Amino acid sequence: MELTEEIQGFADEIKDLLSPNSTEDARMVQKGLMLYRQGLVSQLSFGKNTVTATVQDVTPVKVTLDLTFFTMSECSCPSEEWCRHQMAVFFAAYSQVGSVAEWVEAWREPMKEKMAAASWGLQTAKDLIKANGVLKPDYGRWVHSFEVSFDTLLQSKKSTSPYVIEELFKIYERQVRASAPVEKEWRLLYEMVGTVISFKKLAMLSERSEHSEEISKRTYGSVFEKLQDDAEELVEKIGMQSMPFDFDEFILKLKDDAFDLLTCVQRLEFERIYFYRLLWTNLFKKKDWREEEILKIHSRMKELQDWERPGPLMIAGVHLNFLLQKDDTALKLIQASGEDWTTPYILYWIDLLSSQKAWKRVGPVIELFIGRIKKYLDSLNGYHSCSSFTRTAIRAIAPYCGGNDRFDLFEKALMQTLPYSYSDYEYLLFERGMFDKWGELQAFVGLNFYDIPKDRVKLIEKEKPEVLLALLHQSAQREIDAKNRSSYKMAVRHLKKLRTIYKKVKRVDDWEYFIETLMERTKRLRAFHEECKRSKLVEG
Structure with a gap:
C-alpha cells in the first residue's frame, strides 16, 4: 500500500x-x-x-x-x-x-482536448445568436447572447479542463465581436458590456471549477489580463466620442452589472476592484449615481456572510468618496480598516489625483500612504516583491514631491522603504551634496568601503573627508571579525586609508588613540598584528 x-x-x-x-x-x-x-x-x-x-x-x-x-x-x-x-x-x-497506457493517455489529455477545442468550438459557434448587428440595440438581448455563447462554448461539459479555456474563450470572443452592432458608438458600448459580462462569467467558472489559483494563472490567466486591457482601451474610446441620449439606459444597467464585480466571486480581488474603479472613474460620472452607489455598498456590507470578504466593497466605497471629492471620508475609511492589504490600493488614488494635478488633495493621501508602507513591506514575501513595490511607490509620489518642493516627504518615503530604496536615496543625497546623511546611509546598509564607486569616494574625500571615517571604521572591523589572513590584509588596507583621512582632517591624536586601543583589543589575533607590522601600520 x-x-x-x-x-x-x-x-x-x-x-x-x-x-x-x-x-x-x-x-x-x-x-x-x-x-x-x-x-x-x-x-x-x-x-x-x-x-x-x-x-x-x-x-x-x-x-x-x-x-x-x-x-x-x-x-x-x-x-x-x-x-x-x-x-x-x-x-x-x-x-x-x-496501467502505463492509462497514465500516458491521462497525461496527453490536455493536449488532445485543446486540439479538439478549436474544431468543436467553431462548429458550436455556428448555432449562436447573430442578430445583434441588425436589430435595434437592446441591453437585455446583448447580455443574453453573451451568456448563451459563453455557456455553450465553455460550460457545455460537466468538467472543463483548465487547459482548453483560453482556446475556447478566443472562439467565444470572435463570435461576440462578429455579432456587434454596425454603428461605431453602439459597437464600443456593446463590447464594453461584453467585457464586463465575460469577466464575471469567466471568474465564476474558474471558482466553480475549483481550479487552483496557480493552475488558472498558468493556463488562462492571460485571458483576465486581456479583458482588463480591452476595458481600459474601450473606456478611453467611449470617452472621446459624444454619447447618444439613448446611452443612459444602457449605462444604468451596466452600472448594476458592474456592482456584481465586487461580490460575484471571492478570488481575483485585485482584478475585480481594478475593473470596478475603471468604470466608475471613466463611465459612471454623474454625482447622483455615485451617491446612490455608496448607499448600495453600505446596504450590501450589512448583508455580508461570514465567508465573504468585505475588502472589495470597502475599497469601492473609498473610491467613490474620492470621486465625489469627499477626501476626509475616504481617508477615514482607509484608516478605520487598519489593515495592511489596503496599502497598495492607495497608489491608484495617488496616481489619479496626481494626473489631475490636484496637489492639495493628493498630499494627505501620500502622507497616509507613507505612514503605512513600511508595515506593508514587512508583510510581503521576498526581496523581489518588496523592491518592485518600492519602485512603483516612489514613482507614484515623485510628481507631487517634485512639483511642490516636498523633499522632506520624498526623503521620508525613501527612509521608510530602506533597504529597497537604497539606490534612489543614495543618488538623491549625493546629488544634493548631503554627504553626512549619505555617509549614514552607507553605514546603515553596511556597504563595504571598496564597493562604493571610486568617483563618489574621490569627490567626498575632497569635499568632506570626515564622512568616510565611519565607513572605514565599520569596514575594517568587519574584516577583522572574519579572522582569516586575507581578511586581515583587507582590514589593513582600510586602516591605512583611515590613517590618511585622520591626518587630512588634522585629527592625528584621535588616530593614535584609536590604533593603540585597537591593537590592545586584538592582541590575541597574532596574524592580524603581523599584517599590521608588515604593512608598517604600526612599528614592529
Missing part, C-alpha cells in the same frame, strides 16, 4: 513537470515508453523510497529514482535533466501498481 502511494505521488510530480504541449517533453516520454515496451529495463529493484534499474540503450545506464525527493533522482547518462532512461524506469515501476 505504501509503495503504491509513493509511486502514485511520483507519477503526479512527473505530470506537473512535463507538459504535453512541449515537443521536447512529448518526444522524451515517447522514447522512454519505447525503451520500456521493448523490455530494455532490467534489474528493477524497490528500496526504501527508491527505485533502481538498468536500461540497455546504446550503452547500458544505471538509474535511481528518489520517490520522496523527485529532484534527487539520477541517471548515469550525460544528461543533467530528467531523461528518457529515467522515464523508462518510471514506466517499469508504475506498471507494478497501475
Whole structure:
C-alpha cells in the first residue's frame, strides 16, 4: 500500500513537470515508453523510497529514482535533466501498481482536448445568436447572447479542463465581436458590456471549477489580463466620442452589472476592484449615481456572510468618496480598516489625483500612504516583491514631491522603504551634496568601503573627508571579525586609508588613540598584528 502511494505521488510530480504541449517533453516520454515496451529495463529493484534499474540503450545506464525527493533522482547518462532512461524506469515501476497506457493517455489529455477545442468550438459557434448587428440595440438581448455563447462554448461539459479555456474563450470572443452592432458608438458600448459580462462569467467558472489559483494563472490567466486591457482601451474610446441620449439606459444597467464585480466571486480581488474603479472613474460620472452607489455598498456590507470578504466593497466605497471629492471620508475609511492589504490600493488614488494635478488633495493621501508602507513591506514575501513595490511607490509620489518642493516627504518615503530604496536615496543625497546623511546611509546598509564607486569616494574625500571615517571604521572591523589572513590584509588596507583621512582632517591624536586601543583589543589575533607590522601600520 505504501509503495503504491509513493509511486502514485511520483507519477503526479512527473505530470506537473512535463507538459504535453512541449515537443521536447512529448518526444522524451515517447522514447522512454519505447525503451520500456521493448523490455530494455532490467534489474528493477524497490528500496526504501527508491527505485533502481538498468536500461540497455546504446550503452547500458544505471538509474535511481528518489520517490520522496523527485529532484534527487539520477541517471548515469550525460544528461543533467530528467531523461528518457529515467522515464523508462518510471514506466517499469508504475506498471507494478497501475496501467502505463492509462497514465500516458491521462497525461496527453490536455493536449488532445485543446486540439479538439478549436474544431468543436467553431462548429458550436455556428448555432449562436447573430442578430445583434441588425436589430435595434437592446441591453437585455446583448447580455443574453453573451451568456448563451459563453455557456455553450465553455460550460457545455460537466468538467472543463483548465487547459482548453483560453482556446475556447478566443472562439467565444470572435463570435461576440462578429455579432456587434454596425454603428461605431453602439459597437464600443456593446463590447464594453461584453467585457464586463465575460469577466464575471469567466471568474465564476474558474471558482466553480475549483481550479487552483496557480493552475488558472498558468493556463488562462492571460485571458483576465486581456479583458482588463480591452476595458481600459474601450473606456478611453467611449470617452472621446459624444454619447447618444439613448446611452443612459444602457449605462444604468451596466452600472448594476458592474456592482456584481465586487461580490460575484471571492478570488481575483485585485482584478475585480481594478475593473470596478475603471468604470466608475471613466463611465459612471454623474454625482447622483455615485451617491446612490455608496448607499448600495453600505446596504450590501450589512448583508455580508461570514465567508465573504468585505475588502472589495470597502475599497469601492473609498473610491467613490474620492470621486465625489469627499477626501476626509475616504481617508477615514482607509484608516478605520487598519489593515495592511489596503496599502497598495492607495497608489491608484495617488496616481489619479496626481494626473489631475490636484496637489492639495493628493498630499494627505501620500502622507497616509507613507505612514503605512513600511508595515506593508514587512508583510510581503521576498526581496523581489518588496523592491518592485518600492519602485512603483516612489514613482507614484515623485510628481507631487517634485512639483511642490516636498523633499522632506520624498526623503521620508525613501527612509521608510530602506533597504529597497537604497539606490534612489543614495543618488538623491549625493546629488544634493548631503554627504553626512549619505555617509549614514552607507553605514546603515553596511556597504563595504571598496564597493562604493571610486568617483563618489574621490569627490567626498575632497569635499568632506570626515564622512568616510565611519565607513572605514565599520569596514575594517568587519574584516577583522572574519579572522582569516586575507581578511586581515583587507582590514589593513582600510586602516591605512583611515590613517590618511585622520591626518587630512588634522585629527592625528584621535588616530593614535584609536590604533593603540585597537591593537590592545586584538592582541590575541597574532596574524592580524603581523599584517599590521608588515604593512608598517604600526612599528614592529
